[in-house]
Amino acid sequence: MPSGNDSGPLAGHYGLSVAVGSAIANDAFLRACRGLPVDRVPVWFMRQAGRSLPEYRAVRGEGSMLGAIARPELATEITLQPVRRYGVDAAILYSDIVVPTHAIGFGVDIVPGVGPVVEQPFREARDLDRLRPLNPEADTPYVLETVGNLVAELDVPLIAFAGAPFTMASYLVDGGPSRTHALTKRLMHGEPDLWAALLDRLADLAIASIGSQLDAGASAFMLFDSWAGALAPDEYRRFVLPASQRIFAELGSRGSGPPGIHFGVGTGELLELLATAGADVVGVDWRVHLDDARERLGPEVAVQGNLDPAAVLAPWPVVAQRVADVLNRNAGQPGHVFNLGHGVLPETDPEVLEQVVELVHGHRATV
Amino acid sequence: MPSGNDSGPLAGHYGLSVAVGSAIANDAFLRACRGLPVDRVPVWFMRQAGRSLPEYRAVRGEGSMLGAIARPELATEITLQPVRRYGVDAAILYSDIVVPTHAIGFGVDIVPGVGPVVEQPFREARDLDRLRPLNPEADTPYVLETVGNLVAELDVPLIAFAGAPFTMASYLVDGGPSRTHALTKRLMHGEPDLWAALLDRLADLAIASIGSQLDAGASAFMLFDSWAGALAPDEYRRFVLPASQRIFAELGSRGSGPPGIHFGVGTGELLELLATAGADVVGVDWRVHLDDARERLGPEVAVQGNLDPAAVLAPWPVVAQRVADVLNRNAGQPGHVFNLGHGVLPETDPEVLEQVVELVHGHRATV
Numbered sequence: 001m002p003s004g005n006d007s008g009p010l011a012g013h014y015g016l017s018v019a020v021g022s023a024i025a026n027d028a029f030l031r032a033c034r035g036l037p038v039d040r041v042p043v044w045f046m047r048q049a050g051r052s053l054p055e056y057r058a059v060r061g062e063g064s065m066l067g068a069i070a071r072p073e074l075a076t077e078i079t080l081q082p083v084r085r086y087g088v089d090a091a092i093l094y095s096d097i098v099v100p101t102h103a104i105g106f107g108v109d110i111v112p113g114v115g116p117v118v119e120q121p122f123r124e125a126r127d128l129d130r131l132r133p134l135n136p137e138a139d140t141p142y143v144l145e146t147v148g149n150l151v152a153e154l155d156v157p158l159i160a161f162a163g164a165p166f167t168m169a170s171y172l173v174d175g176g177p178s179r180t181h182a183l184t185k186r187l188m189h190g191e192p193d194l195w196a197a198l199l200d201r202l203a204d205l206a207i208a209s210i211g212s213q214l215d216a217g218a219s220a221f222m223l224f225d226s227w228a229g230a231l232a233p234d235e236y237r238r239f240v241l242p243a244s245q246r247i248f249a250e251l252g253s254r255g256s257g258p259p260g261i262h263f264g265v266g267t268g269e270l271l272e273l274l275a276t277a278g279a280d281v282v283g284v285d286w287r288v289h290l291d292d293a294r295e296r297l298g299p300e301v302a303v304q305g306n307l308d309p310a311a312v313l314a315p316w317p318v319v320a321q322r323v324a325d326v327l328n329r330n331a332g333q334p335g336h337v338f339n340l341g342h343g344v345l346p347e348t349d350p351e352v353l354e355q356v357v358e359l360v361h362g363h364r365a366t367v
Numbered sequence: 368m369p370s371g372n373d374s375g376p377l378a379g380h381y382g383l384s385v386a387v388g389s390a391i392a393n394d395a396f397l398r399a400c401r402g403l404p405v406d407r408v409p410v411w412f413m414r415q416a417g418r419s420l421p422e423y424r425a426v427r428g429e430g431s432m433l434g435a436i437a438r439p440e441l442a443t444e445i446t447l448q449p450v451r452r453y454g455v456d457a458a459i460l461y462s463d464i465v466v467p468t469h470a471i472g473f474g475v476d477i478v479p480g481v482g483p484v485v486e487q488p489f490r491e492a493r494d495l496d497r498l499r500p501l502n503p504e505a506d507t508p509y510v511l512e513t514v515g516n517l518v519a520e521l522d523v524p525l526i527a528f529a530g531a532p533f534t535m536a537s538y539l540v541d542g543g544p545s546r547t548h549a550l551t552k553r554l555m556h557g558e559p560d561l562w563a564a565l566l567d568r569l570a571d572l573a574i575a576s577i578g579s580q581l582d583a584g585a586s587a588f589m590l591f592d593s594w595a596g597a598l599a600p601d602e603y604r605r606f607v608l609p610a611s612q613r614i615f616a617e618l619g620s621r622g623s624g625p626p627g628i629h630f631g632v633g634t635g636e637l638l639e640l641l642a643t644a645g646a647d648v649v650g651v652d653w654r655v656h657l658d659d660a661r662e663r664l665g666p667e668v669a670v671q672g673n674l675d676p677a678a679v680l681a682p683w684p685v686v687a688q689r690v691a692d693v694l695n696r697n698a699g700q701p702g703h704v705f706n707l708g709h710g711v712l713p714e715t716d717p718e719v720l721e722q723v724v725e726l727v728h729g730h731r732a733t734v
Contacts, residue, residue: 180712185677189685229633232653232675266596269635269654286599287636308599310552318556345547 025155033259035335042089047343048082097163121175136212151217160213164225229266248278286341302335400626402702409456414710415449464530488542503579518584527580531592532569566610596633615645653708669702
């Protein structure tokens with residue numbers, strides 16, 4: 001199948017192939033990201049691959065998640081599973097936001113039931129030396145191989161991704177998932193120069209990682225600032241925005257480069273600022289109704305979302321009504337990628353998501 | 368010391384004593400709740416009593432939290448500790464939102480490091496029978512005795528409190544703390560009549576519990592809808608607001624009754640709706656700047672907040688600047704109770720909170 005990557009892998013200019021005309025059979029997702037009209041609303045689901053799928057549990061085995069990511073055949077299969085089952089309009093690489101940090105030897109692992117855990121958290125200036133630049137060919141060759149496999153197989157776009165500097169810093173400084181981000185915020189406010197240097201390194205990692213995935217054939221990318229919603233707008237603007245802005249600028253979003261999506265949970269207060277970071281698309285969680293989100297973001301920015309992941313656990317008539325509500329709030333405007341407002345919950349029934357895809361694809365806006 | 372409770376304990380009309388003129392020496396908190404001018408901005412801290420205080424750890428002992436709450440002398444001492452140390456302008460009863468539910472025998476305990484855990488979660492209509500009405504004199508006599516002790520000791524107002532119906536339901540249905548509230552949302556959308564009946568019972572419990580604390584001499588109350596921020600505005604309006612509205616109405620907020628405060632974390636999108644519930648004061652977490660919150664809430668509603676609890680972990684000059692920022696954003700308007708945006712973190716240095724109180728009390732608005 002066509003890879004949509006005319007300029008070959010590792011061409012070094014971040015998937016410009018997309019801009020010069022992709023051969024991807026179904027480009028509804030890319031068109032919606034750019035605010036162009038589409039025949040039907042494109043849909044995919046954050047965490048569409050993974051624990052909710054029986055076929056995932058069948059192939060995944062007992063090993064660690066980072067081990068599975070490092071096996072290109074397995075990672076390829078896991079990425080493809082939801083595309084086959086659901087007929088979604090985009091695939092997202094089976095990987096994790098800690099992969100680059102792990103690959104350069106910072107000492108981070110994914111502990112089942114916990115999340116990323118850092119052996120020696122980031123504490124002081126000399127810890128910057130532990131964040132050397134990523135050399136994707138040498139450090140994460142398995143990622144590039146998986147991306148290469150996928151673009152040879154897929155007829156929908158593949159989404160590259162990385163963790164945004166703030167969210168990555170929150171793991172490295174607090175040492176793992178934190179409800180309060182207390183140590184991270186202390187460093188941010190108490191040592192702003194060191195903080196800026198840390199975020200700069202993490203921005204470099206995100207750029208190198210996403211850039212390499214795009215060069216290997218991915219057609220779009222997503223920057224996950226999952227926990228940015230823990231910040232007040234002024235904090236975000238001062239301490240986070242500059243590093244995230246550089247990522248979107250260097251990857252060429254809103255220009256000739258591939259579309260970039262920016263997302264975090266609980267970011268209602270930050271939506272305009274997330275757009276200011278330079279993304280083509282802003283992901284919206286379910287806490288803000290989509291019509292309100294569009295009003296805040298203006299017509300230049302596309303939106304992705306925003307069905308509550310818990311909504312799909314209800315009886316089908318309720319699910320159907322809530323899917324319709326999301327679509328009706330967008331009122332048929334171009335620039336909408338349907339998605340959940342956060343990742344698929346492990347207890348989700350895949351058959352319900354199949355029905356959701358069908359409903360979204362069959363929807364005609366009632367404008 | 369004067370108790371401010373002219374009508375005696377258990378008078379059965381929710382602390383009307385406050386309305387007829389309290390003898391509380393320092394009434395800045397009550398005045399600010401009602402939007403009246405004050406000589407200095409009143410301040411208290413959510414979770415001001417508890418794990419952050421060495422004197423708390425010294426008296427608390429090994430027993431369970433529910434056990435400590437049930438010992439009036441101990442609960443009185445724990446409630447008084449932060450008032451003595453910090454010179455805050457209000458005390459809040461040392462208790463927990465699960466106390467009424469526990470007292471009527473629903474089967475809930477507080478597990479250290481976890482939170483409330485329910486033995487047999489709420490699942491179906493017959494579980495409603497497990498939520499019988501609270502008889503405060505028989506079920507929670509220790510609460511009334513603690514309140515009585517406190518009003519005899521305190522020269523600042525005592526705040527009564529209860530958990531709001533949604534947050535209580537989230538524990539009873541999901542069986543404990545939940546990041547997704549998946550089962551709770553499923554019941555809410557899937558069985559709206561049962562949901563409404565559940566919230567009705569929980570509203571009755573909150574009214575009976577708060578009412579009894581007020582009758583015993585408390586001067587104000589706070590309804591904690593801690594997790595309401597997990598809901599979209601339309602969900603909150605349809606499934607939660609009516610029950611919360613009834614609580615504020617029956618307790619006489621915005622009228623002749625004691626001031627009522629409403630609060631949840633991450634409720635930026637819900638602020639106006641929280642005010643619609645009928646509170647005199649809306650608590651604001653740190654994610655919304657106070658000037659924005661006031662703009663959304665209008666001049667009729669007082670605000671409480673909103674320093675990030677993690678902010679006080681930074682070096683003092685940073686803390687001082689952030690305290691000043693909160694105060695300056697309020698710009699000297701009446702109707703501001705200074706507080707954190709969520710509870711005191713256990714790792715907080717009490718000496719920093721002492722300095723915060725001093726700074727707030729010494730502040731003159733720069734209008």
